[in-house]
Amino acid sequence: MNKNILLCVSGGIAVYKAVALVSKLSQAGANVKVIMTASARQFVNPLSFQVMSKNDVFFDTFDEKDSHVIAHIDLADWADLILVAPATANVIGKLANGIADDMVTTTLLATTAPVWIAPAMNVHMYDHPAVKRNLAQLAADGYQFIEPSEGFLACGYVGKGRLEEPEKITAIVKDFFSPKSKPLLNKTVLVTAGAVSVSMDAQHVIRTKANGKIGLAILEEARTLGATAFLVGENGATVYDLIEEIEQYKKQYPHAYFIHAANTPTIEGTPKLSVEGTSAVIFGQEVIGEPMLTVVSHEWIDFSDVAEVKGHVLELTNAVQFAKALWTYVLLGEDK
Numbered sequence: 037m038n039k040n041i042l043l044c045v046s047g048g049i050a051v052y053k054a055v056a057l058v059s060k061l062s063q064a065g066a067n068v069k070v071i072m073t074a075s076a077r078q079f080v081n082p083l084s085f086q087v088m089s090k091n092d093v094f095f096d097t098f099d100e101k102d103s104h105v106i107a108h109i110d111l112a113d114w115a116d117l118i119l120v121a122p123a124t125a126n127v128i129g130k131l132a133n134g135i136a137d138d139m140v141t142t143t144l145l146a147t148t149a150p151v152w153i154a155p156a157m158n159v160h161m162y163d164h165p166a167v168k169r170n171l172a173q174l175a176a177d178g179y180q181f182i183e184p185s186e187g188f189l190a191c192g193y194v195g196k197g198r199l200e201e202p203e204k205i206t207a208i209v210k211d212f213f214s215p216k217s218k219p220l221l222n223k224t225v226l227v228t229a230g231a232v233s234v235s236m237d238a239q240h241v242i243r244t245k246a247n248g249k250i251g252l253a254i255l256e257e258a259r260t261l262g263a264t265a266f267l268v269g270e271n272g273a274t275v276y277d278l279i280e281e282i283e284q285y286k287k288q289y290p291h292a293y294f295i296h297a298a299n300t301p302t303i304e305g306t307p308k309l310s311v312e313g314t315s316a317v318i319f320g321q322e323v324i325g326e327p328m329l330t331v332v333s334h335e336w337i338d339f340s341d342v343a344e345v346k347g348h349v350l351e352l353t354n355a356v357q358f359a360k361a362l363w364t365y366v367l368l369g370e371d372k
């Protein structure tokens with residue numbers, strides 16, 4: 037696994053396990069660098085991480101060791117994957133709210149690499165509505181989680197909140213980088229998301245209602261599965277602009293998967309999308325041409341309810357889970 041893993045360590049009792057995690061990841065062939073919060077340094081001396089990773093440990097945003105680069109941007113760009121382990125309730129809350137007041141949170145906001153969060157805390161902290169709200173926000177923002185396991189907690193309680201074992205986290209990371217977990221590698225995916233408007237006459241437009249969460253989750257999951265994925269049109273785009281943009285993309289990427297998750301007006305006279313030449317999955321829009329893969333439904337799908345994909349009924353209440361399930365079923369039987 038010749039990958040660059042950036043480990044962000046925040047201040048929980050499980051920091052000692054993060055040292056073992058660096059060791060396991062290094063043994064698995066990863067290049068590991070570590071950033072620590074000030075609280076994390078209360079638990080373990082940075083020297084332990086330095087020795088295990090054979091790299092400098094970072095903790096001060098303003099300590100610029102190399103004058104050629106800005107350290108947090110350099111680290112954010114260097115990483116193929118960022119793990120936040122252990123992730124405290126505090127760091128989860130800051131990330132969910134876009135706060136960047138130390139080296140860990142500043143780097144997390146500066147990266148485009150996938151970020152996995154491994155929460156570890158007291159069971160009541162984990163159950164607190166504010167923490168749950170923040171975790172839900174991070175899930176909606178596309179972050180992945182390594183769920184805490186159940187067992188004896190250092191605080192004396194028994195319950196969910198233990199940082200997952202370093203061996204298990206390392207196995208998940210190895211699996212993530214294995215080519216078989218990237219079925220969309222070298223594929224192009226085009227996704228529409230959100231609302232669409234269409235002119236009725238010179239003075240009036242009809243605009244559908246949609247927040248775009250489903251389409252964006254499908255886009256993010258496609259990227260996780262290795263695709264080069266593009267969002268086509270912006271939220272509220274006119275149907276004419278959308279169609280023009282799709283046609284341009286289709287010329288550029290003739291074998292793209294096309295996922296139409298935007299809420300397109302269905303009034304008479306609305307121009308139709310052509311999916312000819314693409315592998316298309318369409319939600320509730322009449323189309324011209326023979327889609328190569330499947331048209332999920334010609335009926336309108338209410339995104340607040342369920343959708344049927346290749347005979348499987350999928351819940352739509354959680355956009356991220358839906359996107360994962362959608363790709364699983366879309367890729368069933370596909371040539372890899």
Ligand SMILES: Cc1cc2nc3c(=O)[nH]c(=O)nc-3n(C[C@H](O)[C@H](O)[C@H](O)COP(=O)(O)O)c2cc1C
Binds near residue numbers: 049050073076
């Ligand atoms: C002994 C001890 C253990 C702690 N364990 C945890 C923990 O497991 N999870 C957590 O979220 N906070 C824990 N905390 C509280 C955090 O250290 C505290 O919220 C801190 O502000 C987190 O800062 P950071 O997120 O910047 O690392 C613990 C504090 C102490 C004193």
